Amino acid sequence: MRYFLARHGETVYNAVARMQGNSAHTPLSRTGIAQAEAMGAALADFLADPREIDIWASTAGRALQTVAIIVEHLHRNFFDVSTDPRLVELEVGAWEGRLYADVIAADGVILCTDRRLFTVQPPGGEDYPTVAARLRDWLVTLSPDRDVLVVSHGMTLRVLRGLLAAGEPFNGVPIAEDAPQGTMFLVENGIETRLHLSDATPRVGAV
Numbered sequence: 001m002r003y004f005l006a007r008h009g010e011t012v013y014n015a016v017a018r019m020q021g022n023s024a025h026t027p028l029s030r031t032g033i034a035q036a037e038a039m040g041a042a043l044a045d046f047l048a049d050p051r052e053i054d055i056w057a058s059t060a061g062r063a064l065q066t067v068a069i070i071v072e073h074l075h076r077n078f079f080d081v082s083t084d085p086r087l088v089e090l091e092v093g094a095w096e097g098r099l100y101a102d103v104i105a106a107d108g109v110i111l112c113t114d115r116r117l118f119t120v121q122p123p124g125g126e127d128y129p130t131v132a133a134r135l136r137d138w139l140v141t142l143s144p145d146r147d148v149l150v151v152s153h154g155m156t157l158r159v160l161r162g163l164l165a166a167g168e169p170f171n172g173v174p175i176a177e178d179a180p181q182g183t184m185f186l187v188e189n190g191i192e193t194r195l196h197l198s199d200a201t202p203r204v205g206a207v
Helices: 032-046 061-073 100-107 128-139 154-165
Strands: 001-008 053-057 082-084 146-152 167-170 171-177 186-188 191-196
Touching: 001 032, 001 061, 001 154, 032 186, 032 191, 053 061, 061 082, 061 146, 061 186, 128 154, 128 171, 146 154, 154 171, 154 186, 154 191
Parallel strands: 001 146, 053 082, 053 146
Antiparallel strands: 001 186, 167 171, 186 191
């Protein structure tokens, strides 16, 4: 079983470092659309038979917009995509919709600079163990003999990648390193490789 893990393309919120959360629909920017196209092309080139892969996505609009572009490259139907709310981004609660700079100005340091992870739990939001728990619940529902494509979010995918490929612990949860929007990873037998690396610099607006 191989896992192809794709971070959605850049959104209009990412572009200005605004926290997205899971309530608002935050569409892809032109850069994000190009990133989704590039991931789709890379995956189509890699797969021997694009029909032999299960496709999953977060229920958030930005993930659905990204996966819709990717599946066109695979000559698959958008309605082949399964969605699950357990794949949504880490919930940021009261921070949703606010600029990172404004949150930091009001609440102080919220991210560790070396790993770009929250050092405090968002008010009314989730912590990393909660995200890990819902991802573990989702993983056990998968067919063990089928490859799977997952289109999800920055923080959520960092936890998922950590669970699948022994990420570095943070607050008791294995978490992978950061990567820009529009990046796709392959995890096979517990080993992670980058299938497609976006040429964008990781933005502060992670979630």
